[in-house]
Amino acid sequence: MAGLARPMQHAVNNMVMVMQANMDSVLASLPPEDKAAIRLGRAAQAAHDMEALVRAFLRLGRPEEHSPVDSGRFLGTVQPLLALVVGRPLAVEKPATATVAPRRPAVDLALVEAFTGAKALPRSTPPKARLEGTVLEVNWPLPEGSEAALAEAGIGAESAGEGTRLLLPAA
Missing domain, CATH: 3.30.565 (Heat Shock Protein 90)
Known part of the structure; x- marks a missing residue:
């Protein structure tokens, strides 16, 4: 698991970055009060939260670190x-x-x-x-x-x- 944690974290980060960039691009073209913009904003927040949770979980499988x-x-x-x-x-x-x-x-x-x-x-x-x-x-x-x-x-x-x-x- 320790050998896979860092590459898995990197792969998830790359996927979330692509989703986030595309959602941000579409959001920028919509008026803030538009229902699609509201839904897309929620999806963007969910993608961010998912990435943070996966990152925290995968850190548990990484080799020991001891940095300030x-x-x-x-x-x-x-x-x-x-x-x-x-x-x-x-x-x-x-x-x-x-x-x-x-x-x-x-x-x-x-x-x-x-x-x-x-x-x-x-x-x-x-x-x-x-x-x-x-x-x-x-x-x-x-x-x-x-x-x-x-x-x-x-x-x-x-x-x-x-x-x-x-x-x-x-x-």
């Missing part, structure tokens, strides 16, 4: 998978970012496991995440067994009232 990256950018790349695991809309705030050095894909997989805890929230409580530098706060407790995966990936975890503070590995 902005924490907001990192979270943005893994967010489509986290939202998928949560199973409903996930509100994410990023008031401040910092440089982190996540061991990928280990950190991505550990976060996926930690975010399954949001499924235990009552339906009336929307799942929320807030990134403040290297600290990612979520409004749910960690699911049983996920602390070990987080620790192995270099992510610290501590309870914070009803939620959890996850400490991403700083660069």
